[in-house]
Amino acid sequence: MSHVLIIEDDESIASLQKDYLEINEFDVHVEHDGKKGLDEAINGEYDLVILDIMLPNMDGFEICKQIRLKKQIPIIMVSAKTEDIDKIRGLGLGADDYMIKPFSPNELVARVKAHLSRFTMLTNQSSTEKNVIKIDNVAIDSSARKVFINNEEVIFTTKEFSLLLFLVTHPNTVWSKEKLFEMIWEQDVFYSDVSTITVHIKRIREKLKQQGVQNFPIETVWGSGYRFNS
Numbered sequence: 001m002s003h004v005l006i007i008e009d010d011e012s013i014a015s016l017q018k019d020y021l022e023i024n025e026f027d028v029h030v031e032h033d034g035k036k037g038l039d040e041a042i043n044g045e046y047d048l049v050i051l052d053i054m055l056p057n058m059d060g061f062e063i064c065k066q067i068r069l070k071k072q073i074p075i076i077m078v079s080a081k082t083e084d085i086d087k088i089r090g091l092g093l094g095a096d097d098y099m100i101k102p103f104s105p106n107e108l109v110a111r112v113k114a115h116l117s118r119f120t121m122l123t124n125q126s127s128t129e130k131n132v133i134k135i136d137n138v139a140i141d142s143s144a145r146k147v148f149i150n151n152e153e154v155i156f157t158t159k160e161f162s163l164l165l166f167l168v169t170h171p172n173t174v175w176s177k178e179k180l181f182e183m184i185w186e187q188d189v190f191y192s193d194v195s196t197i198t199v200h201i202k203r204i205r206e207k208l209k210q211q212g213v214q215n216f217p218i219e220t221v222w223g224s225g226y227r228f229n230s
Helices: 011-023 034-043 060-070 084-092 105-123 158-169 177-185 195-210
Strands: 003-007 027-031 048-052 075-079 097-100 132-135 138-141 146-149 152-154 218-221 225-228
Touching: 003 011, 003 034, 011 027, 011 105, 027 034, 034 060, 048 060, 048 105, 060 075, 060 084, 075 084, 075 105, 084 097, 084 195, 097 105, 132 158, 138 158, 158 177, 158 195, 158 225, 177 195, 177 225, 195 218
Parallel strands: 003 027, 003 048, 048 075, 075 097
Antiparallel strands: 132 138, 138 146, 146 152, 218 225
């Protein structure tokens, strides 16, 4: 049974989400306070977090940021905020998905299942054969799903790593944002917000540059998509 944490200050919304998830055989815990929610997310054993943005004592953006320093479990941010800047900020901080209220509880359940299925598949990949791809001083361990720069591990979210690995293992080909979204998120049934790809590429580049990698060969092909040049 998968364990889901809901951090939501609106008790009626949290109760509805909890009911639908429990009907679908998820074990669900709810926190209504931001700081308590963060503590539970960090110290509890959860497979996925559903995170509201507007919370007492600590907002969802800061909670997402703090969770990502410790764990790589899927995070679905939910909010009544419809502005693109909020969505981009949430995804940029490491959220795997962003849902705008109001939404169907059945859609939430479907997205939870999709993220957990994808995460489980990736984390359960066989580690019996170590497979490390090296690009100058960057080492990408596809078995352990870790990135090392100058032999120091740099934390990438699940989607950031998947996107990086896909581009590196499919070099010299221009991939459209739509195709990358389809390949990595596998959620085109629900929505096709290609800005998600832009945000994640930006985050990958920022993390590499922060570690002194200035010319990593992921190229933006304007009007077409992205290409890794080997």
